[in-house]
Amino acid sequence: YAVIIMYVISCVGLTVSDQETITAKSGQNVTLTCRAPNNNIGVIEWSRADLKEDEYVLLYRDGHLDQDHQHPSFKNRSDLDSSMTGGDASVNMKNVSVSDMGIYKCEITTSKMSSGKKVLNEFNLTVTDTGGFVKVEDSALTAQLFIRPRFTPQRYNVGLSLR
Structure with a gap:
């Protein structure tokens, strides 16, 4: 008690x-x-x-x-x-x-x-993060940089998308 x-x-x-x-x-x-x-x-x-x-x-x-x-x-x-x-x-x-x-x-x-x-x-x-765009020299390829919320600012995931 x-x-x-x-x-x-x-x-x-x-x-x-x-x-x-x-x-x-x-x-x-x-x-x-x-x-x-x-x-x-x-x-x-x-x-x-x-x-x-x-x-x-x-x-x-x-x-x-x-x-x-x-x-x-x-x-x-x-x-x-x-x-x-x-x-x-x-x-x-x-x-x-x-x-x-x-x-x-x-x-x-x-x-x-x-x-x-x-x-x-x-x-x-x-x-x-709203992300940003990175221009690649070859105009046929565009890369988009994005940051996922659970990663610290020192760690980036880069996603590539072909257009």
Whole structure:
């Protein structure tokens, strides 16, 4: 019984939402929405599943963004709504690319909760590339370069089509 009671106590201050899938095209701006139940936000941690434990997409604490712990690929590309009204902790990501794909998590700790209440939202961000055309010297052959969404930007599949 003690284990059950401890489990119930540990879950009291936690709010979790279902994972939402967001699909964007390469180059678009994306907003991942996260909201605290009130305006008393203490800490906002936006992370991605494949980042190290001390690296963040965005970290907000002590009233400002902590860029020392921000992953380099998100610097100057991710920010919060400047007003953060009504508990809004959404992150705006600029110019997304295939390398931004992954599972993102928003974790908010409210400042007025002694229990350290946390709000968790998860998003599966999928980014598709529109592809490009490569012209081959022989005018009878056209090659089309395309990137499949599950590959990292360093790995390409090239499809050829004859016309």
